[in-house]
Amino acid sequence: MAFGVKREELNRWKQAVKRGEIAFLTHYWLDDRFPEAKTVTKAGCADIDKLVQWGAAYGLKKEWIHKKSEFPHFDLLGETQKYIxxxxxxxxxxxRFHL
Structure with a gap:
């Protein structure tokens, strides 16, 4: 469950992703699979090759890209999130998110 993000912020992120930019959206997040995570950052880009190259620079695997929506993205959590x-x-x- 996502919260702590305004519709305007989400729309700006979506537009940047569609333009082929590497775009970031951080929000509060609750998911029983990751009980230690209180926030997530979505690093997205419609240009999959660009997103793969960007992620590789941080040790992220292309298999981790969420491609099911029109907004391909990595979910960044924990220390990886903070470092990036x-x-x-x-x-x-x-x-803003006390990271």
Missing amino acids: LEQENLTDHLI
């Missing part, structure tokens, strides 16, 4: 947000200079995500 730091490397991408997304301090606003880190501060």
Whole structure:
């Protein structure tokens, strides 16, 4: 279950993904499969090759891309999430979600 994100933020993320940008959306998240995770960052891009290359730079496998929707993305959790947000200079995500 996702919460803590505004419709406007979601729409901006979707538009950036559709344009072929690597786009980030962080929100609060509850999932029984990952009880330690309180947030998730979606790193998305409609250009799958670009997303695969971007992910490989962080050790992410192409098999981890969620391709079922029109918004392909990696779900970033835990220390990987924090590390990538730091490397991408997304301090606003880190501060807002207390990561």
